[in-house]
Amino acid sequence: MRRVSRIAVAGVATATLTAALAACGGTSNDAADSGDGKSKGIALAYDVGGKGDQSFNDAATRGMEKAASEFKYGSKAVEPTDGESDADKVQRLQTLAKAGYNPVVGVGYAYAPAVAEVAEKFPKTTFGIVDDETIDKKNVADMVFHEEESSYLAGVTAALTTKSKTVGFVGGVDIPLIHKFEAGYKQGVADTNPKVKVVSQFLTEKAEDGGFASPDKGKTAAEGQIEDGADVVYHAAGLSGQGVIEAASAAKVWAIGVDSDQYSQDALKAYKQYILTSATKDVEGAVYNLAKSVQDGKPETGVVRASLKTGGVGLADSNPDFKGNAKLQAALEKATTGINDGTIKVKTS
Numbered sequence: 650m651r652r653v654s655r656i657a658v659a660g661v662a663t664a665t666l667t668a669a670l671a672a673c674g675g676t677s678n679d680a681a682d683s684g685d686g687k688s689k690g691i692a693l694a695y696d697v698g699g700k701g702d703q704s705f706n707d708a709a710t711r712g713m714e715k716a717a718s719e720f721k722y723g724s725k726a727v728e729p730t731d732g733e734s735d736a737d738k739v740q741r742l743q744t745l746a747k748a749g750y751n752p753v754v755g756v757g758y759a760y761a762p763a764v765a766e767v768a769e770k771f772p773k774t775t776f777g778i779v780d781d782e783t784i785d786k787k788n789v790a791d792m793v794f795h796e797e798e799s800s801y802l803a804g805v806t807a808a809l810t811t812k813s814k815t816v817g818f819v820g821g822v823d824i825p826l827i828h829k830f831e832a833g834y835k836q837g838v839a840d841t842n843p844k845v846k847v848v849s850q851f852l853t854e855k856a857e858d859g860g861f862a863s864p865d866k867g868k869t870a871a872e873g874q875i876e877d878g879a880d881v882v883y884h885a886a887g888l889s890g891q892g893v894i895e896a897a898s899a900a901k902v903w904a905i906g907v908d909s910d911q912y913s914q915d916a917l918k919a920y921k922q923y924i925l926t927s928a929t930k931d932v933e934g935a936v937y938n939l940a941k942s943v944q945d946g947k948p949e950t951g952v953v954r955a956s957l958k959t960g961g962v963g964l965a966d967s968n969p970d971f972k973g974n975a976k977l978q979a980a981l982e983k984a985t986t987g988i989n990d991g992t993i994k995v996k997t998s
Contacts (some may be wrong), residue, residue, distance in 0.1 A: 688750065691722075692713075692745040694745070694754070694760060697862045698861050701886075704908040705932060709933065712933040712940070715937045752777050756932075760778050765786065771788075779932055789950060792953050796928070799930065799957065800883075804836060804838040805841045806977060808842060812895055820849070822861060823853070823868075832998050850870045850873070862888045864895070867889035867893040870893070885993075905924075912924040929962065
């Protein structure tokens with residue numbers, strides 16, 4: 650891995666950044682640049698849903714905040730805008746790189762074209778992208794996860810928890826990434842109890858239509874599945890998943906969250922009694938590890954893949970009803986062993 654020199658920040662660039670990101674709804678915790686060539690800090694460009702999704706973006710935020718605290722430097726997080734183009738994403742990433750942030754992370758696969766373009770222009774800056782592995786550049790880390798593995802465990806959980814023998818899946822957008830969640834979940838259910846039916850729905854065909862950012866859509870979808878008999882509903886829908894969890898709580902059935910431990914999220918505490926577990930992926934750790942690698946002078950590059958074996962994906966155990974279920978925990982331990990030793994091969998589609 651190549652060593653990345655860090656960019657000093659000029660006052661004019663800082664002023665430009667402040668003005669530009671204020672217009673885009675950016676938030677920051679900037680440390681003054683020392684002028685010694687070190688990174689100004691870490692920057693995130695959020696995916697659809699932005700900060701406060703209690704899921705994917707918030708996990709990235711925690712990684713950013715941990716890095717900023719530990720390395721005693723600044724941070725910047727910028728919200729997306731409705732209907733934005735790849736050109737808007739390019740401008741956002743360029744502004745952050747020009748200001749001296751290193752690394753700069755695009756939080757979500759939608760940033761792939763922009764990261765590929767901007768990384769060419771700023772070869773001394775390390776860029777990260779979450780959930781995409783198509784960018785092959787010396788200064789880009791493609792941070793990806795085996796979501797199908799944790800989803801398989803969610804399927805085992807649903808199959809052993811359901812009393813109606815019907816469970817649900819709500820995907821935010823009908824894309825290959827979310828197909829991984831669905832495939833793993835369905836396989837976990839079928840391998841555990843083939844008599845359990847899975848009802849499945851994707852909220853939108855395109856992300857720009859709100860599949861990851863519309864709690865009302867998630868709520869309506871979950872209500873429909875619950876009416877069809879589902880008493881466990883798993884979502885992979887970002888901010889829309891809040892609606893899924895709300896619907897499950899209202900119907901007094903189980904929800905399974907995603908990405909972050911949603912049982913422990915303050916914004917969801919009114920519904921936590923009905924959040925059985927969450928299929929987590931360590932976006933927080935991936936973002937922090939990238940920042941640390943830059944700080945150590947050995948930046949991560951290429952595909953950085955997290956799995957059940959590495960601890961990068963898994964199931965949250967904050968809910969005592971989940972953690973204290975001995976039969977379920979034994980089944981999950983057996984499934985985890987099978988996935989890790991290769992005797993269980995989890996599908997991705």
